Amino acid sequence: CTHYLFIVVVAVNSTLLTINAGDYIFYTDWAWTSYVVFSISQTLMLVVGATYYLTFTGVPGTATYYALIMTVYTWIAKGAWFALGYPYDFIVTPVWLPSAMLIDLAYWATKKNEHSLILFGGVLCGMSLPLFNMVNLITVADPLETAFKYPRPTLPPYMTPIEPQVGKFYNSPVALGAGAGAVLSVTFAALGCKLNTW
Secondary structure (H helix, E strand, C coil): CHHHHHHHHHHHHHHHHHHHHCCHHHHHHHCHHHHHHHHHHHHHHHHHHHHHHHHHHCCCCHHHHHHHHHHHHHHHHHHHHHHCCCCHHHCCCCCHHHHHHHHHHHHHHCCCCHHHHHHHHHHHHHHHHHHHHHHHHHHCCCHHHHHHHCCCCCCCHHHCCCCCCCCCCCCCHHHHHHHHHHHHHHHHHHHHHHCCCC
């Protein structure tokens, strides 16, 4: 029972992170900085829950199933946003599924070797999710455009989105997110495996 409760808790927290990550107010003023931070946070939430669930069941495919749980939870939670007048195409695209499939593939291809899962699965997930997240942003409504087209009615005047500055802190947010994600995901994959032995 505790195992399944943990899976639900992590999936719910992943959903909450995603709701924040898709909040265009963050993108309005912070743009690529937010993209990197939230890409990494989603990667870590995915990899710790997916590796935990995968090693708990020992069945390749359950990491992808876990990502599907995250996706469905998010669709349900963000359905309320649609009711509030947000554009539906901005709500969420299931960017976790391909990365979770890579985790499953690493586990299956190495004949259920947990150490290979941690190393290969963690690196593959950490490097791929920022890339899929960028594809997600390209295919949905532009966050900056959305921020000005759909201003939040509940925001006080002093919090109204402002036009962001042009300068960026770094040249490639995808590369930065993928590099940091690949390193950190290995640690979180190890944590996910370790949770089954505590």
